[in-house]
Amino acid sequence: MAQEVCSLKAQLKEQEKEIAALKKKLSQLEKSHTSALELHDKVRPLTPLKAKLALSNEDIMRYSRQLLLPELGVQGQLNLSKTSVLVVGCGGLGCPLAQYLAAAGIGRLGLLDYDEVELSNLHRQVLHGEENQGQAKALSAANAARRLNSTVECIPYHLQLSSENALQLIQQYDIVADCSDNVPTRYLVNDACVLSGKPLVSASALRMEGQLTVYNYSGGPCYRCLYPVPPPPETVTNCSDGGVLGVVPGIMGCFQALEVIKIASGQGSSCSQQLVMFDAQDARFRSIKLRPKQAGCAVCGENPSVTKLVDYESFCGSAATDKCRKLNLLPRDQRITVQDYQSIMDKAVPHLLLDVRPLVEVEICHLPFSLNIPLSSLEERKTEHIQLFQERISQLKQQMAGDCRPPVYVICKLGNDSQKAVQVLEKMSGSEVDSIMVKDICGGLMAWAQKIDPTFPQY
Numbered sequence: 001m002a003q004e005v006c007s008l009k010a011q012l013k014e015q016e017k018e019i020a021a022l023k024k025k026l027s028q029l030e031k032s033h034t035s036a037l038e039l040h041d042k043v044r045p046l047t048p049l050k051a052k053l054a055l056s057n058e059d060i061m062r063y064s065r066q067l068l069l070p071e072l073g074v075q076g077q078l079n080l081s082k083t084s085v086l087v088v089g090c091g092g093l094g095c096p097l098a099q100y101l102a103a104a105g106i107g108r109l110g111l112l113d114y115d116e117v118e119l120s121n122l123h124r125q126v127l128h129g130e131e132n133q134g135q136a137k138a139l140s141a142a143n144a145a146r147r148l149n150s151t152v153e154c155i156p157y158h159l160q161l162s163s164e165n166a167l168q169l170i171q172q173y174d175i176v177a178d179c180s181d182n183v184p185t186r187y188l189v190n191d192a193c194v195l196s197g198k199p200l201v202s203a204s205a206l207r208m209e210g211q212l213t214v215y216n217y218s219g220g221p222c223y224r225c226l227y228p229v230p231p232p233p234e235t236v237t238n239c240s241d242g243g244v245l246g247v248v249p250g251i252m253g254c255f256q257a258l259e260v261i262k263i264a265s266g267q268g269s270s271c272s273q274q275l276v277m278f279d280a281q282d283a284r285f286r287s288i289k290l291r292p293k294q295a296g297c298a299v300c301g302e303n304p305s306v307t308k309l310v311d312y313e314s315f316c317g318s319a320a321t322d323k324c325r326k327l328n329l330l331p332r333d334q335r336i337t338v339q340d341y342q343s344i345m346d347k348a349v350p351h352l353l354l355d356v357r358p359l360v361e362v363e364i365c366h367l368p369f370s371l372n373i374p375l376s377s378l379e380e381r382k383t384e385h386i387q388l389f390q391e392r393i394s395q396l397k398q399q400m401a402g403d404c405r406p407p408v409y410v411i412c413k414l415g416n417d418s419q420k421a422v423q424v425l426e427k428m429s430g431s432e433v434d435s436i437m438v439k440d441i442c443g444g445l446m447a448w449a450q451k452i453d454p455t456f457p458q459y
């Protein structure tokens with residue numbers, strides 16, 4: 001009895017400790033979530049930004065190292081303090097951009113993003129920390145910018161920029177920075193900037209490369225002058241498909257901040273009608289002259305056909321929130337679900353599992369006993385890969401000891417490349433390779449991770 005009481009008391013003590021730790025964590029979380037900034041979930045009119053007539057002693061101390069530059073000086077700093085900038089997207093580009101604009105003393109910073117912070121963002125979205133996971137990116141970025149410089153007015157917008165709100169929002173700012181990652185948003189921001197007469201500092205980053213230009217500024221072209229027609233959605237790669245080294249958007253976001261600061265302070269940008277390209281592999285910047293403003297441009301030309309914002313998702317054939325595009329290339333009977341494949345595995349039905357991802361992804365994770373032949377090798381009919389495939393099919397045939405066609409199940413990350421691989425193999429079946437029965441596994445390894453094996457890594 002006494003022993004039982006002792007053990008219960010010990011358990012109680014342990015639980016009290018856990019409760020105290022949880023209370024501490026809760027209060028820290030509450031503090032970080034309510035830290036002074038009001039999160040805007042719709043567009044409201046802003047009061048005009050007050051122009052500073054002179055720098056305070058504190059301003060002089062804070063900005064002394066940049067005030068010493070003849071290119072900036074006191075007037076340039078005062079100009080910065082009366083400029084407002086809207087940052088569209090608080091991700092890989094938006095974070096470094098907002099950080100340097102806040103540090104440099106921009107007057108007002110609108111930080112807009114519909115998304116929340118995730119663990120896979122942290123390698124490049126440097127204003128967010130581990131404790132911000134699940135928090136609105138706009139709020140997390142605004143809190144971080146304010147910690148850096150509390151004299152900057154930061155306005156977090158937790159909303160998606162759309163045809164309904166873009167003009168009202170953009171009209172309230174002096175300069176717009178496009179830090180988004182999708183084609184419909186690029187057209188939307190461009191058109192809204194042209195219709196409101198605002199300069200647009202635009203950048204992008206993918207893998208080991210980045211690009212930057214300034215649109216709709218000092219008589220230069222707009223995005224539509226260069227790209228009148230959107231690219232087919234299936235040709236567009238984003239960071240979650242193609243990957244990106246965190247430093248690359250870091251460099252491009254800093255470059256955007258530089259151009260914004262030059263425009264805001266009155267020095268002007270030399271990136272209008274110039275495309276700057278950064279190659280991280282060669283550590284090289286190159287600059288090419290772009291075509292000038294086009295008289296026939298649909299939005300900034302002489303007789304524009306776009307005089308108000310349109311439906312950009314229909315125009316581009318993709319949505320701004322499409323994190324991963326799902327293609328539907330095959331009929332239902334050529335596809336199986338991850339549950340079907342699990343039962344094939346459980347019943348030990350003889351088959352070949354073909355993983356068509358690039359080797360770099362297979363090294364991150366793969367299912368056991370899969371054969372890796374990247375889609376590109378199949379498309380190019382790489383001899384050594386085709387031979388390897390043939391060998392595995394012959395082994396499978398021997399194992400099956402019948403005259404039916406050996407089943408091949410094709411898998412990739414999301415179920416898009418696997419469908420393309422099925423189409424390639426279908427064409428090869430019976431002529432270039434032995435006759436096979438080939439099917440795609442719907443949703444790929446990410447569906448496997450979500451529906452079958454929660455311990456399988458999601459990347």
Ligand SMILES: Nc1ncnc2c1ncn2[C@@H]1O[C@H](COP(=O)(O)OP(=O)(O)OP(=O)(O)O)[C@@H](O)[C@H]1O
Pocket residue numbers: 088089090091092093112113114115120121125137159160161162179180181182185238239240320323
């Ligand atoms: N129309 C839009 N309105 C508001 N925010 C947008 C819009 N389009 C894109 N964004 C935001 O722009 C940011 C772009 O950041 P980034 O390119 O680093 O991609 P990400 O979506 O965070 O990353 P990942 O693709 O790895 O999930 C994202 O946070 C995204 O939510």
